[in-house]
Amino acid sequence: MSDLLIVIPAYNEADNIEKVVRHLTEVCPDYDYIVVNDGSQDDTAEICRRNHFHLLDLPVNLGLAGGFQAGLRYAEKHGYRYAIQIDGDGQHRPEFIESMRKKMDEGYDIVIGSRFVDAEKPRTMRMFGSNLIELAIRLTTGMRIKDPTSGMRLFNRKMICEFAKGLNYGPEPDTVSYLIRCGARVAEVPVVMDERQGGVSYLTPIRSARYMFRMLVSILLIQSFRRRKV
Template sequence: MRVLVVIPAYNEEESIVRVVENLKQNYEQLDYVIINDGSKDHTAQICRENGYQLVNLPTNLGLAGAVQAGMKYALCHEYNAAIQFDADGQHRPEYIRPMLNLLNEGYDIVIGSRFVMEKKPTTLRMLGSFLLTSAIYLTTGKKITDPTSGMRMYNRRMIEELATQINCAPEPDTVSYFIRRGAKVGEIQVTMDERIAGASYLNLTRSMGYMLRMGISILILQWFRKGPRFDEREGA
């Protein structure tokens, strides 16, 4: 299995070296690519100076565009699996192998979840996560304990979907959409660290807006998204 670690990066000059050097020194069997999403700081310059594998987007496309660029890279270079991996140091690479093991059992998507075996804390942000879990369960019958986790591994056919379908952003509503089309989604328990440097763009107001958009998409808009079931397409 050839696995690509896709690292979307926007203004991550303070953390990108530590993240990539950890992968290179301790997980050299893994390939990686940094998708510099039009950063305004020195992220791209630092990557070039260190000889990192880099795709430099000339303008900021947002997370969806950056991840799609990474999936296009994975598709063109014929990787069997790709994992979305944060550039801010929150994701731990030691979980990549267990996620791949589960993927090899027949799953299409494996999510690194903080809440498979641990209880969600009682906070406003986790309330939003609980509501998204409920919305996905209501519409698909599948319980996803950590729907907002950005640590997701995809097999080859999911890579193709994310690389070629413009409306398939790496978000909880797309996971829900894929489940409705027959994708098999699993989770493993992970621990996530606090970001190494910088600050998340998701403040309380933006987090609430995000949860509201995702909830409306999962409960209402997803029913207007059409696509063949993956098993039907394979049997065609």
């Protein structure tokens, strides 16, 4: 068994999941993985079973936070030292996992795969929202996270246990902001991400705007009332 688990949350990813897992196992054959099927309405689970992929099949849709936490609970239960989230839509390249792990071994609790360590953000409305979240995190923690909405995040054992056992711990910028305030050490590593390989993203422009607003309110206001120490 590897000491690193790759968690792949998947909801209606029948168009992508086979390609994602096969590429992952080719690039990272020494790492373990688990596909967390989050109550998909398509053939995601059936494709995983047919190909004998490692599968955690949730009977109902829990949403990204619930699916992610289920994966971290699996990692905690089975004693993994590291866990990383890789999206089931093919955007995250597993080629960068090793560099993220090496960075974590310098003493970090969370390592974020960042598109913008060495590059400027494009001038889009979505990146405008990312800039606002970046500013909110900087105002509340003093730390600059250049790619706060990146879903490619690596966690050490302490963070695995924190996410597995804590309530309302989603894989979102507000949780990262809260953990920084509690003393977690966070770093970014440059990565390249691809466009979604197939299917349709649930993030419509309206949902994206709501997401950005919710993150800003949470980081600037709600997280101030959380007092648990890491």
